[in-house]
Amino acid sequence: MRELFIRIFFKRREKYWWINLLIPIISVILALISGAIFIKATGRSPLLAYKYLFGASGLFPGPFWKRHFAEMLLYSSMFISTGLAFAIAAKGGLFNIGAEGQFIMGGIVAVYFGYARPFASMPTFLHLTIIFIMVMIVGGGWGAIAGYLKAKKGIHEVITTIMLNWIALYLIQAWLVTGPMQAKETGTGIVTGTPYISQTARLPKILPGTRLNISIIIIIIVTYLVWYLFYRTTLGYEIRAIGHTLIFDMEAPKASGIDVNKRIIQTMFISGAVAALGGGFMFSGILFKYPPVFKCGFGFDGIAVALIGQNEPIGVFLAGIFIGALRAGATSVQLAHIPKSFPSILEGLTVAFIALRELIRYWLIKLAQSQKSAPVEAEKGAK
Missing domain, CATH: 1.10.3470 (ABC transporter involved in vitamin B12 uptake, BtuC)
Structure with a gap:
């Protein structure tokens, strides 16, 4: 029984290997959305906060980019x-x-x-x-x-x-x-x-x-x-x-x-x-x-x-x-009147969503299966 479970479990994961690449990306996006909601609840501007955060992160060109890029690395x-x-x-x-x-x-x-x-x-x-x-x-x-x-x-x-x-x-x-x-x-x-x-x-x-x-x-x-x-x-x-x-x-x-x-x-x-x-x-x-x-x-x-x-x-x-x-970018985010600990909150939120990876994987597999079954159903309807 154990061998059967392992074989089915890993076979299913190999079939949808691309999902493992999407899970961290989706988790980061969900963390950023959740962080924006928290910022908005305090009466601050999420767009301004993320502008200062990522502007000083070194990921994107901008003022003092060389220094920010160096600190990031x-x-x-x-x-x-x-x-x-x-x-x-x-x-x-x-x-x-x-x-x-x-x-x-x-x-x-x-x-x-x-x-x-x-x-x-x-x-x-x-x-x-x-x-x-x-x-x-x-x-x-x-x-x-x-x-x-x-x-x-x-x-x-x-x-x-x-x-x-x-x-x-x-x-x-x-x-x-x-x-x-x-x-x-x-x-x-x-x-x-x-x-x-x-x-x-x-x-x-x-x-x-x-x-x-x-x-x-x-x-x-x-x-x-x-x-x-x-x-x-x-x-x-x-x-x-x-x-x-x-x-x-x-x-x-x-x-x-x-x-x-x-x-x-x-x-x-x-x-x-x-x-x-x-x-x-x-x-x-x-x-x-x-x-x-x-x-x-x-x-x-x-x-x-x-x-x-x-x-x-x-x-x-x-x-x-x-x-x-x-x-x-932690220090620069304070220009938007957001505590410099906010990046740590984003980090924690990302990990929280990563912990839900099996649920995210389940949704993505269901989505992939529904996309594959849609043309088949359309052909049956046409006949």
Whole structure:
């Protein structure tokens, strides 16, 4: 019975494969319409709000377009990083809620290796290579802890990744930044965070006059590598096999010779490593030091990015660009007397409609079937 259900279920989805492309687009449109209704209810102009929002998003040419475009890509690289991290785990049937902790662990590692004396005199390329290798190792290891506890002890990864988020936060902000990694005392008694990283540890800029750096190029390469991993390698096939069968029969992949426990740990390691990249982008490309208090949020936004992109690498990349555009225009939307948190509301609405994807899929399939049956009914009527 289970095999029959899977065969019918996936056959039906393959027949209407194009619906998967439409669902995120429809969800975004419905979110924009709902957002317009909320704005109108407050007595403001939805058209004016969207004009300022998308005018400063970098998606469309306009005043200061170069700067807006750069900011959009700059933030998109971090959203894509954490979105890919969640998607990688999801492909393996896992829920990595710990991208937040992995992100900041990657950030603190980037800062340490960025200012530490033995590395500060290295050439830029070598210095950055060492930094990002260490960032991915530490971030991957942080994710692998949850993978190990899942594989060996049966502890659900949602619980462990949430706990690891808090451990990472207090490890960094309550000890490292105010203790061994704190900058030299200035005499004011004010905690200033870590020292600034050296010039050789900073990501090179690629668009003069803006903050845009090579992080967007790196994340494009990483997106391709994640796609290649899943659809062109044995490891990716086995990860997807575990993810597809996890809800039906955990013994099925084991019977096929797949070392499930090993693959779970590897999946969480890769997921954590990709999430940590975003932290490296933030501190090697934007902040250049770890402040006493750092409000992140990119890890949780990555969940939304992955859901909008339906856990597919290309979809996650496009969703990350969309969320980055919303954040780039967040400040400008205040010119329409709308709070700068409004883009976050749009993000939440989009995810809410994505959650209704099965209902949207059902409507679209019914619509497609009615369109196909209409000519047949017309021919019968003519006869």
